[in-house]
Amino acid sequence: MSANRIADEADISSAVSSGGHADSLPYVHKVGVPPKQNLLNEIKFTFKETLFHDDPLRSFKDQPIARKLLLGIQAIFPILDWGRRYDLSMFRADLIAGLTIASLCIPQDIAYSKLANLDPQYGLYSSFVPPLIYALMGSLRYIAIGPVAVVSLLLGTLLQKEFDPELQKVEYQRLAFTATFFTGTTQFALGCFRLGFLIDFLSYAGVVGFKAGAAITITLQQLRGLLGMQNFTKKTGIIPVMKSVWSNVHHGWNWETIVIGVTFLVFLLLAKYMGKKNKKLFMIAAISPLISVVVSTFFVYITHAERKGVQIVNHITKGINPSSVHLIYFTGSHVATGFRIGAVAGMVALAEAVAIGRSFGAKKDHHIDGNREMVALGCTNIIGSMTSCFITTGSFSRSAINYMAGCKTAMSNIIISCVVCLTLLVITPLFKYTPNAILASIIISAVLGLVDYEAMILIWKTDKFDFIACMGAFLGVIFSSIEIGLLVAVCISFAKIFLQVTRPRIVVLGKIPRTTVYRDMEQYTEATKVPGVLIVRVDSAIYFSNSNYIKERVLRLLADEEEQLQEKNQQRIQYLIIEMSSVVDLDTSGIHSMEDLFKSLQKRDIHLVLVNPGQSVLLKLHASGLATTVGDDNVFLTVEDAVTTLAPKMEP
Numbered sequence: 001m002s003a004n005r006i007a008d009e010a011d012i013s014s015a016v017s018s019g020g021h022a023d024s025l026p027y028v029h030k031v032g033v034p035p036k037q038n039l040l041n042e043i044k045f046t047f048k049e050t051l052f053h054d055d056p057l058r059s060f061k062d063q064p065i066a067r068k069l070l071l072g073i074q075a076i077f078p079i080l081d082w083g084r085r086y087d088l089s090m091f092r093a094d095l096i097a098g099l100t101i102a103s104l105c106i107p108q109d110i111a112y113s114k115l116a117n118l119d120p121q122y123g124l125y126s127s128f129v130p131p132l133i134y135a136l137m138g139s140l141r142y143i144a145i146g147p148v149a150v151v152s153l154l155l156g157t158l159l160q161k162e163f164d165p166e167l168q169k170v171e172y173q174r175l176a177f178t179a180t181f182f183t184g185t186t187q188f189a190l191g192c193f194r195l196g197f198l199i200d201f202l203s204y205a206g207v208v209g210f211k212a213g214a215a216i217t218i219t220l221q222q223l224r225g226l227l228g229m230q231n232f233t234k235k236t237g238i239i240p241v242m243k244s245v246w247s248n249v250h251h252g253w254n255w256e257t258i259v260i261g262v263t264f265l266v267f268l269l270l271a272k273y274m275g276k277k278n279k280k281l282f283m284i285a286a287i288s289p290l291i292s293v294v295v296s297t298f299f300v301y302i303t304h305a306e307r308k309g310v311q312i313v314n315h316i317t318k319g320i321n322p323s324s325v326h327l328i329y330f331t332g333s334h335v336a337t338g339f340r341i342g343a344v345a346g347m348v349a350l351a352e353a354v355a356i357g358r359s360f361g362a363k364k365d366h367h368i369d370g371n372r373e374m375v376a377l378g379c380t381n382i383i384g385s386m387t388s389c390f391i392t393t394g395s396f397s398r399s400a401i402n403y404m405a406g407c408k409t410a411m412s413n414i415i416i417s418c419v420v421c422l423t424l425l426v427i428t429p430l431f432k433y434t435p436n437a438i439l440a441s442i443i444i445s446a447v448l449g450l451v452d453y454e455a456m457i458l459i460w461k462t463d464k465f466d467f468i469a470c471m472g473a474f475l476g477v478i479f480s481s482i483e484i485g486l487l488v489a490v491c492i493s494f495a496k497i498f499l500q501v502t503r504p505r506i507v508v509l510g511k512i513p514r515t516t517v518y519r520d521m522e523q524y525t526e527a528t529k530v531p532g533v534l535i536v537r538v539d540s541a542i543y544f545s546n547s548n549y550i551k552e553r554v555l556r557l558l559a560d561e562e563e564q565l566q567e568k569n570q571q572r573i574q575y576l577i578i579e580m581s582s583v584v585d586l587d588t589s590g591i592h593s594m595e596d597l598f599k600s601l602q603k604r605d606i607h608l609v610l611v612n613p614g615q616s617v618l619l620k621l622h623a624s625g626l627a628t629t630v631g632d633d634n635v636f637l638t639v640e641d642a643v644t645t646l647a648p649k650m651e652p
Helices: 002-017 039-051 065-076 079-085 088-115 120-125 129-137 149-159 169-192 196-201 204-221 223-227 238-247 255-277 279-303 334-364 370-385 396-404 411-431 436-450 453-462 464-479 482-502 547-568 588-603 615-624 626-630 639-649
Strands: 506-511 518-520 533-538 575-579 607-611
Touching: 065 079, 079 129, 088 120, 088 149, 088 279, 088 396, 088 411, 088 436, 120 411, 129 370, 129 411, 149 169, 149 204, 149 334, 149 436, 149 482, 169 196, 169 334, 169 370, 196 334, 196 370, 196 482, 204 223, 204 238, 204 436, 204 453, 204 464, 204 482, 223 238, 223 255, 223 436, 238 464, 255 279, 255 436, 279 396, 279 411, 279 436, 334 370, 334 396, 334 482, 396 436, 453 464, 464 482, 506 547, 533 547, 533 639, 547 575, 547 588, 575 639, 588 607, 588 615, 588 626, 607 626, 607 639, 615 626
Parallel strands: 533 575, 575 607
Antiparallel strands: 506 518, 506 533
């Protein structure tokens, strides 16, 4: 910069000696060339920002070895940290929250096990061991762990394509535990290798559409239990489901079942509505599923409604989780299938858990370590797969109730686990007469909240491409299958990234009147062009994927501008200024395209001028020799500096 300053002062002295006035010449700020970066340091910096941007080891710095060891153990088991500060007032709050959630999760667990085509006890198993593991290893205080509707349906849909859940029951259960094991290993690996950013490829819009479609699909699947139908399609698309429903309208529907199901569904929806309208009444919404189960079970028991065709649970195996290590496929042809199902379901489960963590973390301004949570959830599912559990994650409905009930720590998950354990040991025989219609009603009332129409409207107003991703996922789920909808959401999200990378915005800049500011002329209609100069801004890094498009687009803008000037018989373009403040990087393909652009401009007797290139871009311009080719005197800090300097040089 000192050399540039000397050169500028020399120019001013020359102007003064020739009869001009130094005060009348504006000071032009030249772009300083940064020192060359050490390659190893640059690689280290890139690696750190990619995988360790949050500096997870910062708390270990300048600590004695004993302290580092203690901090390391606490990082794996956060309970050792908050447990030291735990007191009776916290326990009272966690006890109330845990008991409240337990009253909700017990009937939900039985219902969700049916979504996964597993026996009812497996849903209860999945709310006994996994919450204990998460309480030891998880760092989020509000998240409540257990089976969730979307993942349960996804698991059941994928599994039944391999084995029939009734005719091949043992093989089906083994594959379910195998998929759960690989769900855990996938989540654990993502957390250990700090690859949690991969979850962000499931865009918000895609997730909104996917969950809404899944909610509709789950609701349609529950028509079997709500209507008391014996024969029902195994497909999940809306068309085959509705065909199955209407083809059995005269002989397959059971009116006693319909009365029970619809009555309690209305009750559950009213309780949920009251809880939303008045936050103080959230307990009514929380315990309404348990009330529905108790009342309907008692009603069926005293009336023997099962003799009139009302389908009931019949039997839930008593006792706590048996070991299932010997049932997991560690070898054979089913390992690959289990891995595929587990990886897909695990990504969806992670997306839901991370969304919950971010949502409640933002409310209390808590830092969320996504990679640590992935490790915790991974261990939860790995150990769960060995104790007869299927895939678990954070539940939106339970976590919301946990938050509203005043939960203080993850101890609420331990309370849930204890209540479920007591249920498995003592209460399970009482569920024998629970009608399936109640379980269907509980599921329907739970999943309807997944249809976030307000978010869909906001997506439509904000970004039409995001809305296409949202609708693509939604329609893919309801008309095809839940995995196709997920695939559509991911593909459209990738397509959006691809288009944004390969076809970046390139805008023409004009000067805002009475200022030195240059802005997009489409956005600011009052902006005016500078005679003899075309100023463009590239809003993207210049990579191999878009470098040729950027060059062609700039030349096309130049050709259009020259054509308009010829028609108006105005001054021709003599300088092309490229504003590069938004160009965050430049690769070799980009450099070659810039060289080609420079040669094309030379043939037209037009000078190329660069404005405000960033540090990394400027280093590559100098390393490649392109800065020398363009000319150091044609690289400026601001557009105003470039225009001020070039104006006296232009031909009339």
